[in-house]
Amino acid sequence: MAPLPRLAPMLATPGSLPPSRSEHLWSAETKYDGQRALIYLPGDHTLLIRSRSGDDITAAYPELHALADTLGGVPRVFDGEIVVLDEAGRPDFERLQPRMGLAGSPAKAARLAARAPVHLILFDVLFSAGQDLTGLPYVRRREVLEQLVDAAPTWSVPGAVAGHSRETLEFAREHGLEGIVLKRLDSVYEPGRRSPNWVKIRNVRTLGVVIGGWLPGHGRLTGLPGAVLAGQYEDGVLAYRGSVGTGWNERERADLAHLLGIAAMDECPFTPVPAVPGARWVLPRLVAEVRYTALTRAGLLRHPVWHRLRPDLAPDG
Missing domain, CATH: 3.30.470.30 (DNA ligase/mRNA capping enzyme)
Known part of the structure; x- marks a missing residue:
């Protein structure tokens, strides 16, 4: 055969x-x-x-x-x-x-x-x-x-x-x-x-999230955010929804780096603290929209992609 x-x-x-x-x-x-x-x-x-x-x-x-x-x-x-x-x-x-x-x-x-x-x-x-x-x-x-x-x-x-x-x-x-x-x-x-x-x-959905931290980029992205850490307020606490690392153009990434630098702080704003090695925390005041396909049972975003910053919106916390 x-x-x-x-x-x-x-x-x-x-x-x-x-x-x-x-x-x-x-x-x-x-x-x-x-x-x-x-x-x-x-x-x-x-x-x-x-x-x-x-x-x-x-x-x-x-x-x-x-x-x-x-x-x-x-x-x-x-x-x-x-x-x-x-x-x-x-x-x-x-x-x-x-x-x-x-x-x-x-x-x-x-x-x-x-x-x-x-x-x-x-x-x-x-x-x-x-x-x-x-x-x-x-x-x-x-x-x-x-x-x-x-x-x-x-x-x-x-x-x-x-x-x-x-x-x-x-x-x-x-x-x-x-x-x-x-x-x-x-x-x-x-x-x-x-x-x-x-x-x-x-089928892509859009979600408003609060940025509570970021991860430094590598290589050509050194000094810039490689990903942001997103969350949503639930019962007054910021729940972690996952990291978003794609969807920016160069100008958006540079502008976001400037805003994240201004908002830097030492304490993690998420409850509970997510296991994200190397994370840098920020005051949870920046609101953004991300696109995603679904939420996992743990509440994390699947296939998240950056859509836009929403300076016109305030966090719900």
Whole structure:
């Protein structure tokens, strides 16, 4: 039996919704917050799961081995995302994190699988029964995928809607999902490439925060803030929400450095004190807006990006 081709996953480019006149050229799928994986089924009822970096992570997810019994009689390669679902059926990255990195600890992986089982989202098929499918258009690969895979408790094929990207993005927003991925109906699969033919659009929220500290930058950012430490007032105390280190231009970073220098103090304004080595504290008087995708269960911002300083607003403390 010929070996399966070793492939790298195709990656999406961050972007925005297409113009209405070209919306019919795109299909929209839900964006899943999980671990990207390529699934190799050699045809002998075994499977190999590789991460985006190419590492063998098969042993970390024993509950997915059943896929080899169902689809493993014919050589195939699938692309997908490994997630852990919450009670509402939404991907919860926090619940997935303890499952990641356990390829070398199969006993621990098995114990965690019983408490927080993963679900595999299969959204593409790249090789099947001796045929390389990467050169086929997306719409044809979807047809093959849907013919091959029946939904099961541990895996499924995501829905795809052509020509209605705006409605799909709004649906994702209303249901608390991370966003959508748009895929051109005529696009081929480009292994290892971040392609404009796949566009990811996150549902981004904006939050007003109070700056209570900062972390010094390094290299070309020496003497400037590498990140600010953000919080919100709860019951009169400043609760830590995490660090924000991207989204500034050079002028904004320099202006912020000046303001942080004026506000410097020795005492931490957060309660409780966050474990942030090297932090420098400031009077909690600067208010800013940051963009983020979600809050963790611990109340920390996921994927925070600086938006703007709000000198017109006062902290709520």
